[in-house]
Amino acid sequence: MGLLSHFLYPWGLILQGLAIIHFIRRRPDNYWIFVILFLGPFGALIYLCVEALPDLGLLGNSFKLFSRRKRIGQLEAIVRQNPSAGNYEELGDLYMDDGRFRQAREAFDHAITPRTDSPDPFYRRGVCALRLNDPQAAIPDLERVVSADAAYDFHLAAGRLAHAYALTGQKIKAEALFRQATALSTASETYLNFAELLASEGRTAEAREWAQKVLDKKPAMPGYLRRRERPWFRSATAMLKRLPA
Numbered sequence: 001m002g003l004l005s006h007f008l009y010p011w012g013l014i015l016q017g018l019a020i021i022h023f024i025r026r027r028p029d030n031y032w033i034f035v036i037l038f039l040g041p042f043g044a045l046i047y048l049c050v051e052a053l054p055d056l057g058l059l060g061n062s063f064k065l066f067s068r069r070k071r072i073g074q075l076e077a078i079v080r081q082n083p084s085a086g087n088y089e090e091l092g093d094l095y096m097d098d099g100r101f102r103q104a105r106e107a108f109d110h111a112i113t114p115r116t117d118s119p120d121p122f123y124r125r126g127v128c129a130l131r132l133n134d135p136q137a138a139i140p141d142l143e144r145v146v147s148a149d150a151a152y153d154f155h156l157a158a159g160r161l162a163h164a165y166a167l168t169g170q171k172i173k174a175e176a177l178f179r180q181a182t183a184l185s186t187a188s189e190t191y192l193n194f195a196e197l198l199a200s201e202g203r204t205a206e207a208r209e210w211a212q213k214v215l216d217k218k219p220a221m222p223g224y225l226r227r228r229e230r231p232w233f234r235s236a237t238a239m240l241k242r243l244p245a
Helices: 002-026 031-038 040-081 085-097 101-111 120-131 135-148 156-167 171-184 188-200 204-216 223-242
Strands: none
Touching (some): 002 040, 031 040, 085 101, 101 120, 120 135, 120 156, 135 156, 156 171, 156 188, 188 204, 188 223, 204 223
């Protein structure tokens, strides 16, 4: 046992350090920190295999990031020479993927013309307005999309329009649309935005019910979906802690 400890000494600490860093950054289930700390290097190794190894797929996203930013640079040069609606729409999509919502919104302004009949640029411009805390501006675009296709983006468009209504004080319209969207969709974003509306009206029990529904989906989800949904799980947990039982 002493020889084993001597062999593992530097590498065991490194494994635990890597596991703890990954745990802090990714924030999986809390029981993993006990596995890492109390089982030592073996617990760290188990954690890294179960939780960190699947994240190696994120390396591919890093390459996509470099490729996307290269394409953004190309399109920024292209639209100066050829400011077509199609070029601006592609540029707006790339800006959104990069989290640059203000620039994306401006690109969609250029992409939308009196002849635009596709709902896509209107929807994306509306989402950008929401991300920029401008729900009033988001409403006309999202209304246009939902009126044309109530199921657009797997009913997420309707949920986001309901959220925009709620943020602008149109709570009756918001609740009616939330109930339509949640009857057909299980999107965590829509559930939590509905819960926020209910909480703002003092309907705590209902708000807690919708927040709990987000967490209730977790056990049946495959691992890759649970990792993707972690921010919503954390938001739901925080809401349940904030709202009195």
